[in-house]
Amino acid sequence: MHIRKLRLFDFKNYHEVNVVFSPYINCITGLNGSGKTNLIDAIHYLALTKSAFNTIEKENIRHGSQAFLIQSEWEIGGSAHQVVCSYQAGLPKTIRYDGKDYEKISEHIGRLPLVLVTPYDTDLIRGGSDGRRRFFDGILCQANESYLRDLIRYNHILRQRNALLKQSGGYAPDADLLKSYTDPLILLGRSIYEERRDFLESFLTEFRNYYELISENSEQVDIRYKSDGAEDLQSLFEQSLRKDIALERTTTGIHRDDFRFVMDGHAIRKYGSQGQQKSFVLALKLAQFAYLSEARETPPIILLDDIFDKLDRQRILQLMHILQGKGMGQVFITDAREERTRELLAETEFPLTFYKVENESIHEIK
Numbered sequence: 001m002h003i004r005k006l007r008l009f010d011f012k013n014y015h016e017v018n019v020v021f022s023p024y025i026n027c028i029t030g031l032n033g034s035g036k037t038n039l040i041d042a043i044h045y046l047a048l049t050k051s052a053f054n055t056i057e058k059e060n061i062r063h064g065s066q067a068f069l070i071q072s073e074w075e076i077g078g079s080a081h082q083v084v085c086s087y088q089a090g091l092p093k094t095i096r097y098d099g100k101d102y103e104k105i106s107e108h109i110g111r112l113p114l115v116l117v118t119p120y121d122t123d124l125i126r127g128g129s130d131g132r133r134r135f136f137d138g139i140l141c142q143a144n145e146s147y148l149r150d151l152i153r154y155n156h157i158l159r160q161r162n163a164l165l166k167q168s169g170g171y172a173p174d175a176d177l178l179k180s181y182t183d184p185l186i187l188l189g190r191s192i193y194e195e196r197r198d199f200l201e202s203f204l205t206e207f208r209n210y211y212e213l214i215s216e217n218s219e220q221v222d223i224r225y226k227s228d229g230a231e232d233l234q235s236l237f238e239q240s241l242r243k244d245i246a247l248e249r250t251t252t253g254i255h256r257d258d259f260r261f262v263m264d265g266h267a268i269r270k271y272g273s274q275g276q277q278k279s280f281v282l283a284l285k286l287a288q289f290a291y292l293s294e295a296r297e298t299p300p301i302i303l304l305d306d307i308f309d310k311l312d313r314q315r316i317l318q319l320m321h322i323l324q325g326k327g328m329g330q331v332f333i334t335d336a337r338e339e340r341t342r343e344l345l346a347e348t349e350f351p352l353t354f355y356k357v358e359n360e361s362i363h364e365i366k
């Protein structure tokens with residue numbers, strides 16, 4: 001699976017561009033602020049139906065315009081397919097696959113698996129539990145449609161339950177109505193918990209292998225899953241009813257899950273060096289790549305945004321080496337410094353194609 005052609009209209013800084021990609025390694029160069037990240041964000045959009053960097057849809061429309069359009073042609077399993085994404089301010093966005101609208105946009109997710117690596121990845125370690133939940137949910141949702149459906153449903157009912165608690169203003173809401181939200185949260189919560197738990201078990205093995213390959217030292221790394229789902233959710237919900245009413249929100253459930261990142265028994269956030277933290281997140285991304293490759297039976301697209309600036313030479317070479325060994329598919333690399341990219345990838349066995357972004361357009365360079 002790979003993207004062959006991309007055409008943008010009024011997406012971010014691009015008025016109109018047309019580009020043909022290589023199925024192998026695409027190196028996007030150009031000055032800071034020229035639009036390299038915006039270009040690969042369009043690919044992220046096509047795969048995951050949203051921007052990786054800006055979730056406010058309107059801000060992805062070119063200044064002064066009212067709508068954007070992303071058109072693309074993909075090769076999937078030997079045949080050509082069209083994926084088109086459009087958004088007009090004030091209207092719902094649409095994703096079309098071979099000319100057909102999806103009933104629900106979420107049905108598209110997983111069809112074009114993708115892994116994004118950015119310099120912000122260490123926020124996964126330093127930030128709150130929601131970032132880590134989003135990361136693991138992102139993998140599970142791309143790998144497993146029923147998980148995605150359960151999660152969407154869970155979040156929908158959770159919002160309804162919270163709205164009811166809020167409306168009740170600190171008093172007990174109608175018991176039957178509350179129960180009609182609580183029961184499915186327990187049921188769905190249980191199955192989401194089991195999916196996350198089972199997923200982590202196989203993910204951890206891959207993750208530990210990659211960490212060992214990337215890091216020079218021999219720290220023991222671990223990811224510990226903490227979830228209310230590990231206990232009896234029914235009685236947890238009963239016990240927290242008073243608290244829920246007083247705080248006007250749902251204080252129990254798998255929406256509070258955390259994944260703790262641990263190195264030699266301690267929180268890597270507090271005790272890990274910068275290098276160890278970089279290795280940790282890179283190993284997370286490589287394990288994501290391996291997991292999705294297997295689940296979707298095709299190597300995911302890899303977007304490496306601006307990582308050459310932040311990673312040392314050794315880690316970059318190791319990363320490329322591992323990806324090649326894993327049967328990588330199509331790759332996109334952005335870097336303001338063309339010469340550095342050429343030098344770092346000189347030993348790569350896969351064909352390299354270079355592009356330059358300037359004046360809101362993009363062209364191939366030799």
Ligand SMILES: Nc1ncnc2c1ncn2[C@@H]1O[C@H](COP(=O)(O)OP(=O)(O)OP(=O)(O)O)[C@@H](O)[C@H]1O
Pocket residue numbers: 011012013014030031032033034035036037038039059060061062063306334335336
């Ligand atoms: N909605 C928009 N309309 C017009 N221009 C936009 C919009 N959103 C972002 N931009 C412009 O896009 C440019 C940034 O593009 P991008 O982040 O892709 O640059 P880059 O080439 O990746 O730069 P760097 O090398 O610094 O990472 C900025 O000049 C910004 O003003």
Ligand SMILES: [Mg+2]
Pocket residue numbers: 036037038305306334
């Ligand atoms: Mg950039």
